[in-house]
Amino acid sequence: MSLRNSKSTPSVDFSDLGILPLINVVFLLLMFFMIAGTISSQDRSLELPTSSSEEAQARNGIQLEIVESGVVLLNGENIATEIHTQLQQAFRSSESTEQQGLVVRISKDLEVGALDDVLIAIRDLNIKTVQIATQARP
Amino acid sequence: MLLSKPAAKTPNISLTPLVDVVFILLLFFMLTSVFESSRQIPLSSKSPAVSSANAPKERAQVIALGEDSVWVNGQALSLHSSEFEALALRWKQEDKPVAVGGKTGAKIQHLISLIDHLHSIGLRNINVFESVEQL
Numbered sequence: 001m002s003l004r005n006s007k008s009t010p011s012v013d014f015s016d017l018g019i020l021p022l023i024n025v026v027f028l029l030l031m032f033f034m035i036a037g038t039i040s041s042q043d044r045s046l047e048l049p050t051s052s053s054e055e056a057q058a059r060n061g062i063q064l065e066i067v068e069s070g071v072v073l074l075n076g077e078n079i080a081t082e083i084h085t086q087l088q089q090a091f092r093s094s095e096s097t098e099q100q101g102l103v104v105r106i107s108k109d110l111e112v113g114a115l116d117d118v119l120i121a122i123r124d125l126n127i128k129t130v131q132i133a134t135q136a137r138p
Numbered sequence: 139m140l141l142s143k144p145a146a147k148t149p150n151i152s153l154t155p156l157v158d159v160v161f162i163l164l165l166f167f168m169l170t171s172v173f174e175s176s177r178q179i180p181l182s183s184k185s186p187a188v189s190s191a192n193a194p195k196e197r198a199q200v201i202a203l204g205e206d207s208v209w210v211n212g213q214a215l216s217l218h219s220s221e222f223e224a225l226a227l228r229w230k231q232e233d234k235p236v237a238v239g240g241k242t243g244a245k246i247q248h249l250i251s252l253i254d255h256l257h258s259i260g261l262r263n264i265n266v267f268e269s270v271e272q273l
Contacts, residue, residue: 023157030164037171048176049250052258057176103178108247112202112240112269115249119268131178134250 049108051134058103058131062090066106070114084121091125101129179253181265198229200256201270202240202248209241209273217255226259239267 046067064087065073072080079086087102102122106115122130201209206217215222229236236256240249249266256264 019153019157023153023160026157026160026164030160030167033164033167033171037167037173049247051177051179051250051254053177053179053254055178055180057178105176106246108245108250110246111242112244112246112249113242115246115266116268119266130181132181132250132253134177134179134254136177 046105046107047109048105048133048135050137052137053134057133058101061129061131062087062102064102064104064118066104066110066114066118068107068109070110072118083117084124087121087127088125091127101131102127103131103133105133179250179257181253196234198225198234198236200236200238200252201273202238202244202252204244205248205251208252217252223259226256226261230260233263235263235265236261237265237267240269241273242269242271244269 046065063075067073070080071078072083074083074086074090077086104115104118199210203209203214207214208217208222209215210222210225228234238249238252238256240246253264253266
């Protein structure tokens, strides 16, 4: 007795299903997400303040982050105790960054005092081009 | 004599694993992609971006107190009050540099909202100073 009924489970032939348009669409979607999207870093400790500014954030330049806990990061490294020297070194290391300036990314819920040390360092080093990173209002 | 060889059998390549992988990649990029780009507010390019809290006379000074209140010319004003708007417009006409800061306890969002509001009025020569404890 045959246990398998070949009529009830016919083998699927993809060429008959017209599956190629589906694969085309999926490929196009894949290309769209790969090109247009940027992979989020899931950094929940840094929620930027909102603004109505239309100016896109510069990708280049020196990025300084002050996260929720008040920790100051320069290129991902904690520099809380030596903001002045580390910033000075960062600006010395590349001439091009002088023109691109400094982008300060600071958590919106921090008190203004959290910015004081960074502001003093910026003033002492006479950094002229400073941007504050924000996010678009919802 | 055999003149032509029998046609070689083409292997039957299944598309299913390829489609599976593509779907997984698609899911990955759909879930991890973000399209909102960060914005930025530039500080003054004419003068140093950061100044001292001891403002010289030729510079206007505004201190963020809270969400919608600022301290200017010795009095607290609403950020969106007509009085503050008039002051800001006068600074714009006079091309006066504006120094902004925050009172201890005010949040970064309040300071940014103040700078953003001044930007929307048309003031561009804005620099920041450290937080102040007493007004």
